[in-house]
Amino acid sequence: MTQDNKLDRFPRAQFMSGPTPLERLDRLSSELGIDLWLKRDDLTGLGFGGNKTRQLEFYLGDALQQGADTILITGAVQSNFVRSAAAAAAKLGMQSVLQLEERVPDMGEEYYSSGNVLLAQILGAEHMSYPEGEDETGADAALHAHADELKAQGRKPYVIHLGLNHPPLGALGYVLGGQELCQQMQDIDAIVVPSGSGATHGGLLTGIALDESDASVFGICVRRNCEEQQARMNTVLQKLADLLDINAAPLQDRIKVLDEALPPGYGKLSGMTHAALNKMARTEGIFLDPVYSAKTFAGLLHLVSAGEIQPGQKVVMLHTGGLPALFGYQNELIDNLS
Structure with a gap:
């Protein structure tokens, strides 16, 4: 059974008008020594967009x-x-x-x-x-x-539902999202995504696996530490595999989560996160949100500096949107401009 047929079994409302852009970040690519692209899911359209x-x-x-x-x-x-x-x-x-x-x-x-x-x-x-x-x-x-x-x-x-006791229907959206990304670009070495509820991370990992991509998917923890998020991702992937009637084990073996950008906790910004948010804006003219995408980019920068992402590799970061939250954090952001 093909991936499309598996997903056709589930009812779907139509909010996406088409694929979101995949944009090369030329200046950051040059600065970091990698081939860096941004999957613009901040531009999904409906109600200020986002993943x-x-x-x-x-x-x-x-x-x-x-x-x-x-x-x-x-x-x-x-x-x-x-x-x-x-x-x-x-x-x-x-x-x-x-x-x-x-x-x-x-x-x-x-x-x-x-x-x-x-x-x-x-x-x-x-x-x-x-x-x-x-x-x-x-x-x-x-x-x-x-x-x-x-x-x-x-x-x-x-x-x-928010809890893990229910089928992760929302993750199916990122099974399709992963397939969409593979159609837009082949030979991706690494994908960097935020990892919170696990629906986006787990769905995307499943989607690219079904499309036979062997790209590494790095989940940047935004709410829990690595140990807790690893356990959550195991559960999400099992429940998603159950929905799709596929084997979860190969997906679970590909889980990679990192929590270096998590402190001081969910919804709180560190100097590392502020620096990442400002760097993206001032280098590429693209805004990140303080809760998810700025921490994701901070995690990506750590991966590069730690050698987990190698020079010259083709890397895609998922921009999950969330830009309205910038205004909820405006005083903290203003205090940390430099």
Whole structure:
């Protein structure tokens, strides 16, 4: 069975208008001594773009098949996923309920009012809050409790889960994304992606493997340390392989995660991350977000300096978008300009 046929079994809403650009970063390539390309999934289009658009095609496809009229999802206050879900719901004439978790302590007022928060309000999303940031099971349970209330009102809710106890439908979007990348470029030596929930990382790794690419895929930890993220990726890849009816073991053997850019933690920036964000902007005129893509680029720079990425290798970094969060972090970013 071909990869396309495997994915055809799953309902899909259409949000992607076509492949996203693959752009060579000429100045950084020269400076770093590698052949560096950027896969521009910040340009997926819907609701300020970002990688979650690909994932939402499969979640919302499932929701439509079930006759849902309301989407419920949980994430950090400046979550790109919840903002993208609100945009996708609006496009399909659905209501969205966004549960915002307290994952990032000691943030200023702008973190709670601008960026993704403001955009979700413009999109007409309903909001609820969850006091903990590291309780996926509890956060999902809170969504289901609210979904039960909506059912009692006659609405038809659909929950997009955060925890690992559910099939990773969103990862199917990056199985297609991996295939798309392989169609755009052959002979890739390495791909560098953020690794958080694991859906993007796991889906892309699966997609290129099904396309018979042997590129190394480096997942840059943005939320958990290497040991915890390795365990999570094993689970994500097993559940994704179960969905596709393929063997997970060869995929699990290819997991590479690095946490050098993670400190001081999820949603917090180090000097290493600030430097990476500024370097990309000032060298290539491209903005990165503070939570995911800046840490991804910081991780890539570490891989080059450590010799994990060799001189002359063809390297693709996935730009996952998330640019509205820049405004939620504006005071911290201004304080670290140099």
